[in-house]
Each structure stands twice: as C-alpha cells, then as structure tokens.
Amino acid sequence: ETGVTQSPTHLIKTRGQQVTLRCSSQSGHNTVSWYQQALGQGPQFIFQYYREEENGRGNFPPRFSGLQFPNYSSELNVNALELDDSALYLCASSFQGVSEQYFGPGTRLTVT
Amino acid sequence: GDSVTQMEGPVTLSEEAFLTINCTYTATGYPSLFWYVQYPGEGLQLLLKATKADDKGSNKGFEATYRKETTSFHLEKGSVQVSDSAVYFCALSDRAAGNKLTFGGGTRVLVKP
Numbered sequence: 001e002t003g004v005t006q007s008p009t010h011l012i013k014t015r016g017q018q019v020t021l022r023c024s025s026q027s028g029h030n031t032v033s034w035y036q037q038a039l040g041q042g043p044q045f046i047f048q049y050y051r052e053e054e055n056g057r058g059n060f061p062p063r064f065s066g067l068q069f070p071n072y073s074s075e076l077n078v079n080a081l082e083l084d085d086s087a088l089y090l091c092a093s094s095f096q097g098v099s100e101q102y103f104g105p106g107t108r109l110t111v112t
Numbered sequence: 113g114d115s116v117t118q119m120e121g122p123v124t125l126s127e128e129a130f131l132t133i134n135c136t137y138t139a140t141g142y143p144s145l146f147w148y149v150q151y152p153g154e155g156l157q158l159l160l161k162a163t164k165a166d167d168k169g170s171n172k173g174f175e176a177t178y179r180k181e182t183t184s185f186h187l188e189k190g191s192v193q194v195s196d197s198a199v200y201f202c203a204l205s206d207r208a209a210g211n212k213l214t215f216g217g218g219t220r221v222l223v224k225p
Contacts, residue, residue: 042216044215045214055210092213097207098211099161099205100146100158101158104155106154
C-alpha cells in the first residue's frame, strides 16, 4: 500500500509569485484535504476535494485554489504569494465519509 | 465553531516517566477525536482515535478516552521513551463539516535519557 506523497519537499519563492504543490493520495483513497501549518502552530484546514470538486473550504482567500484529478491526486495553487504564506503545506487523504485522514510528509514553502 | 485546546509545552520528562497531555474541545455536533504525532521534519502520523463517548483509543502504549461530559480527550502513556520525543496534536473531525480536521496548537514533548 502506497502512502501519501507530496512534491516538492522544499521550495523558495519570492513575494508576488505563484506556486503549485502536488499530492498523490494513498492507494484507494478518494478524498484529499490540504492544510497549512505555520511554524510552531497546529495545521489549519484550507480545503477538501472529492470527485474533482471542492468539498469544503476553510478561512483562506480565493488566491488559494486547488484541483483534483481522476486518479484522486491533487494540486494546491497559491497566487500572489505573501510572506505569511511561508509554512509547511500538508496533504491528507481519506475515504469520503470516513473520519481518519492520513498525511503526507509536507512541502515546506518559504516566501522571501 | 469547533475548537481544540491543548496544554502548551514544552513538556520535559525523564525516560520511563508518566506522560499526560490535556486536550479539551468545543464542537456543535458529535465529533470524532484524534491524536496525531509529528516527529522533527516529518508530516503528521495518526496515533489513535475515538469515535464516540467513552471510547478508548490506544496505540504504542498511548491511550486516550473520549469524555463527553468533560469534553476532553487527554493523552496518557505510562512509561515514555526517548523515541517518544515529538510534537503531539489533538484534533477533532465533524461529519457535518465534511470531516475536516480541527487541530489544537500542539504540545512538544522532550524525553531525556
């Protein structure tokens, strides 16, 4: 059974740029959720994708957007990067309607 | 809205000591409760869960009991090891909210030999 994978591991961007982060869900899982974890804090829910559509969103602005593909993998896109976007971005996969979520190792984004 | 409050760290213990990390929650529905662990430089690992009142979750010597009357889900381990040094997160998910996870702020635990 393949776990959740994320790419890239780290990246550095400049304020105002755009970034795309990628996530492959655990084998068989059809739902992907994205979380932002600022340094020293707990993860914050960004949004969830199921059947290639957004299925719930946290308190994040529209410049945070996502996609889910037919193979259940997902992308997180962030436009017009701000310094406060610097964080660890975590992807989690699950079965729709089941509470347990399984996390990938995260992508560390630094905005300078 | 839903929220989770857990004790602030760091918690520093000697090996074989007893560990307790307090966690309380606020939720409008009937949430499932979780403890996740994060080792340095890694993502979150599901440690244990409980889905209804009085359920006890357990794994790797850790235990937590879902207490609806006190809205709590305290994590305990009887004898910690150096390898238990990590950050521990209490979280809840609410089916009515699409099972999104709401996390506490995390508690760093440092176990010294």
